[in-house]
Amino acid sequence: MKTITAKLNLRLAIIGLMLAAMLGYLIYGLEKLTVQETEAYAAAVSQTSQATTYQSGIRGNIVDRNGVLLAYDETTYNIVFYRDPTRTSPVESARYTQSLIKTIEVIENGGGEIIDTFYIHMNDDGTFYYDWGTTSQSVQATRRKNFVQACNFSDPDLTAEQAYLILRDSWQISDDMSYVQARKIMSIRQEAVLNSYRAFEGVTIAYDVPLSVVAELDMMTSELMGIQSEKSSTRIYPQGTTACHIVGYLGKQVTTNMEDISYDAQSYWEFFSEDELSTNMLDLGYSYSDLIGVAGVEKTMEAYLTSNITSRQGFRKFLINKRGGIIETLESQTATDGMTVQLTIDIELQKVVEQALVHNIEATHTKQENKLRNNLRHYQSLRDDVSTIKMAQTGAIVVLDCSNGDVLAMASYPNYDPNVFTDGINSMEFEELFGEGSNQPTLNRAIGIRTAPGSVFKMATGFSGLMEGGITTQSLISDHSPYYYFVNDPTTKVEQNAPSCWTSNPSRHLNLNLSRAITVSCNYFFFTVADRIGIDKLVYWSGQLGLEGTTGVELPGELSVVVGGQKARYDYTKSLSEQSSSMPRIIYNQILSHLKIIADGAEVEITEEQLTRCASRLLELQTGVQREMGDEIRKILQEEMNIPQGISLVHSSWIVPISTWLEELRWKPTYTIQTGIGQGVMLLTPVSVARYISTLANRGTAYQLHVVNAIYNADGSIYKNIESVAQSTIDAPEEYWTSILEGMKGVVSPEDGGTASSVFSKEFESKGYLDRIIGKTGTAQTSATNNVDIENTSWFVAALPRDNPEIVICVYIPNGQSGSSSAVAVEDIVTYWFERE
Numbered sequence: 001m002k003t004i005t006a007k008l009n010l011r012l013a014i015i016g017l018m019l020a021a022m023l024g025y026l027i028y029g030l031e032k033l034t035v036q037e038t039e040a041y042a043a044a045v046s047q048t049s050q051a052t053t054y055q056s057g058i059r060g061n062i063v064d065r066n067g068v069l070l071a072y073d074e075t076t077y078n079i080v081f082y083r084d085p086t087r088t089s090p091v092e093s094a095r096y097t098q099s100l101i102k103t104i105e106v107i108e109n110g111g112g113e114i115i116d117t118f119y120i121h122m123n124d125d126g127t128f129y130y131d132w133g134t135t136s137q138s139v140q141a142t143r144r145k146n147f148v149q150a151c152n153f154s155d156p157d158l159t160a161e162q163a164y165l166i167l168r169d170s171w172q173i174s175d176d177m178s179y180v181q182a183r184k185i186m187s188i189r190q191e192a193v194l195n196s197y198r199a200f201e202g203v204t205i206a207y208d209v210p211l212s213v214v215a216e217l218d219m220m221t222s223e224l225m226g227i228q229s230e231k232s233s234t235r236i237y238p239q240g241t242t243a244c245h246i247v248g249y250l251g252k253q254v255t256t257n258m259e260d261i262s263y264d265a266q267s268y269w270e271f272f273s274e275d276e277l278s279t280n281m282l283d284l285g286y287s288y289s290d291l292i293g294v295a296g297v298e299k300t301m302e303a304y305l306t307s308n309i310t311s312r313q314g315f316r317k318f319l320i321n322k323r324g325g326i327i328e329t330l331e332s333q334t335a336t337d338g339m340t341v342q343l344t345i346d347i348e349l350q351k352v353v354e355q356a357l358v359h360n361i362e363a364t365h366t367k368q369e370n371k372l373r374n375n376l377r378h379y380q381s382l383r384d385d386v387s388t389i390k391m392a393q394t395g396a397i398v399v400l401d402c403s404n405g406d407v408l409a410m411a412s413y414p415n416y417d418p419n420v421f422t423d424g425i426n427s428m429e430f431e432e433l434f435g436e437g438s439n440q441p442t443l444n445r446a447i448g449i450r451t452a453p454g455s456v457f458k459m460a461t462g463f464s465g466l467m468e469g470g471i472t473t474q475s476l477i478s479d480h481s482p483y484y485y486f487v488n489d490p491t492t493k494v495e496q497n498a499p500s501c502w503t504s505n506p507s508r509h510l511n512l513n514l515s516r517a518i519t520v521s522c523n524y525f526f527f528t529v530a531d532r533i534g535i536d537k538l539v540y541w542s543g544q545l546g547l548e549g550t551t552g553v554e555l556p557g558e559l560s561v562v563v564g565g566q567k568a569r570y571d572y573t574k575s576l577s578e579q580s581s582s583m584p585r586i587i588y589n590q591i592l593s594h595l596k597i598i599a600d601g602a603e604v605e606i607t608e609e610q611l612t613r614c615a616s617r618l619l620e621l622q623t624g625v626q627r628e629m630g631d632e633i634r635k636i637l638q639e640e641m642n643i644p645q646g647i648s649l650v651h652s653s654w655i656v657p658i659s660t661w662l663e664e665l666r667w668k669p670t671y672t673i674q675t676g677i678g679q680g681v682m683l684l685t686p687v688s689v690a691r692y693i694s695t696l697a698n699r700g701t702a703y704q705l706h707v708v709n710a711i712y713n714a715d716g717s718i719y720k721n722i723e724s725v726a727q728s729t730i731d732a733p734e735e736y737w738t739s740i741l742e743g744m745k746g747v748v749s750p751e752d753g754g755t756a757s758s759v760f761s762k763e764f765e766s767k768g769y770l771d772r773i774i775g776k777t778g779t780a781q782t783s784a785t786n787n788v789d790i791e792n793t794s795w796f797v798a799a800l801p802r803d804n805p806e807i808v809i810c811v812y813i814p815n816g817q818s819g820s821s822s823a824v825a826v827e828d829i830v831t832y833w834f835e836r837e
Helices: 002-036 038-046 090-109 136-149 160-170 179-194 196-201 211-219 296-301 347-374 376-382 425-436 455-469 514-520 523-533 535-544 582-602 608-618 630-641 646-650 653-663 667-674 686-697 733-748 762-766 821-834
Strands: 050-055 069-082 120-122 128-130 203-206 229-234 314-320 328-332 340-343 395-401 406-413 484-488 490-493 702-703 708-713 718-721 725-729 774-780 795-800 807-813
Touching: 069 090, 069 211, 090 179, 090 203, 090 229, 120 179, 128 160, 136 179, 160 653, 179 196, 179 203, 179 395, 211 229, 211 708, 296 667, 328 686, 347 376, 347 395, 347 406, 347 686, 347 807, 395 686, 395 821, 425 667, 455 514, 455 523, 455 535, 455 686, 455 733, 455 795, 514 523, 514 733, 523 667, 535 667, 535 718, 582 608, 582 653, 608 630, 608 646, 608 653, 630 653, 686 702, 686 733, 686 795, 733 774, 733 821, 762 821, 774 821, 795 821, 807 821
Parallel strands: none
Antiparallel strands: 050 314, 069 203, 069 229, 120 128, 314 328, 340 708, 395 406, 395 807, 484 490, 702 725, 708 718, 774 795, 795 807
């Protein structure tokens, strides 16, 4: 019994000793962990830092009024290479290279393309050279320095061949691999080492690869070290050229000053506080690599469409080691997509309008060629080289909802495909799209071209006459002479350059009231009305009808209209660059050249600065008040050119030309007469003419125009509806509107013999469509001296249905010969509209 007890005690003692030893070891280990390794742990922690990467969501969609997609981001996949900067051994370098070899093979077999930015190139003769991708010497030096440091070259002056061989050996690329294949790997490895301080961001090695490539690479994940596929997006314009000038396109134009690219920083006010707003796009969250809208709605609605601004960006915050490798993800947030912008455009109507414009231009061009060929001797007497006679090649059409100012369609020709900008354009494409020798397809002629409107302005003259009491709806005016002579006083009339009516038989235009004058487009009638009321009243009421400033449509590049008056001719309170017309610049250049002649004649030495200052001061003498300016001119010549007034007094040839040129800048009553028929200095855009006709059609409300209907949040909820806004409202007697609209009815009426009564097809007339519209033609000379009728500008405006207009149409074709030439497009559009009903 004692023996058994002794053995048991011995075993318990052994177990106790073992437990004590184990406890001692644990205590020792704990002490080592908490005391001995504290400094090492602290040192390791001190070598880590935090880094954040930002991600953008998808850019918002652009849709038409019915929700049809006009622009959207399509999900694409990029292949990205992540190199762990802590893995630097030859074995791991070889693993990376093998991984890249397999990845490149899969990408290229699947139709993808490897991004190649390698700095070392090889000539056809096998020699090597550096290509730093820039012509700037300073940038080349910086890139070389970064390249040398990133590649750990001890000699900064290595030749391209030496660097190539060292890197090829370092990156474990076998000798039997060709240069062409090797450089693909070396390009990727180069970008990885250059980006090693931000290794957590990775290097994109192929953009927009097919899904089949993504799937194959995903299956090979275990053998492809550092390779990942990541979602991206590409902007798609599914309608191609249709509505291109409205939708616009994207480009890399992020700038530190929005004014450089005509961006309005205030458009972001809804998403930033007043203190956060900046003209520096980088402050708003953009990066230089981001694509932004540079034309159309893509530009004006950038603040809503973009997913790049700070408030919509997602992010991932990492803990990284001293070499940039990721230790762990600390925090992340998903990006918010951009908003959807819904337009007022009806894409089906837009297609019809664009086709109608092309049809009209081609038909007009053919008619012009036939006219030139059949009347060759006549045109040779007008133009030595008839090949320089310009014919219809371009144009624009605007269709508005006259009840609210919505733009239903806006066409400009020639057009372009915004998809070509997705991958960037080459120099040849740039020249075709923007070059001076091209017809500039990217120019939106509906808002970016302004010219004289001709007779489509006559309704504005007539309405102004009614509102100012210059005429009544029953006033009768007769054209008794081919010419209209302005009378300075009861005994003096101005016969020089007297304007005339378009008809060679004035007896056709006797006893005309306003309606009839519009129907037959009598120049003499509207000369008289403009003469009676004066330019200031004409400008005022034209502005009330919508011919003032810009229409407000949400598109970049809209030009302001010019009607007439002294400020339109020359405004002495504004600089040359701010003038409404080109005439002040022409006169300024004439004066400048003349001053040089004066300086030579007076034998005075004068600087270019003195000459320009003198010319500017002389120009400012024209304030619009008729007076003798000789003394003032001589005074300025003395002050600016040191020419004594006594000397300039005896040299009248110095003073008279300057006085004559300055007089050209003064608005005269004869200019008012020309303005009455839409000629002279008047410059209108097609979209402004459309709004003016809309104001007549709806009987008095000039709306601010809109191409944007609503904006939706990324989740589909409504963010903002764009409400119609009346820019002006005219309270006029009903008979005034009736008189004008009756005149426009007569324009297209065969019974009334209007200027467009015989230009529509028999089929159009037989369907009854001609009886359901009103219209007006306009033929504008391109210059006062140009007498080649083929080069005239063609305008045609229409409204329908006749009794209660819903839409207005404005067709503009430069070098279109005559207003009636544009009836082709009107017929196509009207036919579609009524048949769709």
